[in-house]
Amino acid sequence: MTKCVGYGCGIEASLKAAQAALEEVLPEIKKVDGLGSVQRVVCGGCLDFKVVVKLPADKFGDWEKTKFAPEEAFLGKLKGIEGISIVETQTYTLEEI
Template identity: 75%
Template sequence: MPAITDAVKFENIAREWRCKWSGDNEKASLTAAQKALEEVLPKVKEVSGSVQRVVCGGCLDFKVVVKLPAAKFGDWEKASFAPEADFLAKLKGIEGISSIETQTYTLEEM
């Protein structure tokens, strides 16, 4: 099992795609972000058995978390996290979407 320290071991790594959406136009950017996710979701599910979407109505976050076993993560990383580039490009084309970012971290059930 991989470890960051002797006390912090992990079996899973997650890649997060996130952005901020706007409440303007009856939350049109949130609706468009969801549609963009649905367009790439079949490809994402080919990579991982775990895909979660997080939406916060208070801070206007839209996040997609793709979790997979650490042993499989390197292969996905070598493939540039496909379809990440397609999804991020879709987000960039949506009016009202801002602060598009990615992050990689470990993710464990406790």
């Protein structure tokens, strides 16, 4: 998961720019072997823009070997957006129960 946090005035412009950055890399994300889904989450209260990429556990290692491409390019784009103060990644499991 990629998470970025915006701040202050102009957050709408920052979110639009983050969405545009996601749309630029989305075709590459969709090529990830075993891809299950891609979700974008925006929290208006805490100003988070999150991207969740879900794939089976047995495919994770292969994607990890590619440094989660295109993650590096996407993170670089987010870090260059005025109004985004924190850019971080997180790995976790997500299962329907």
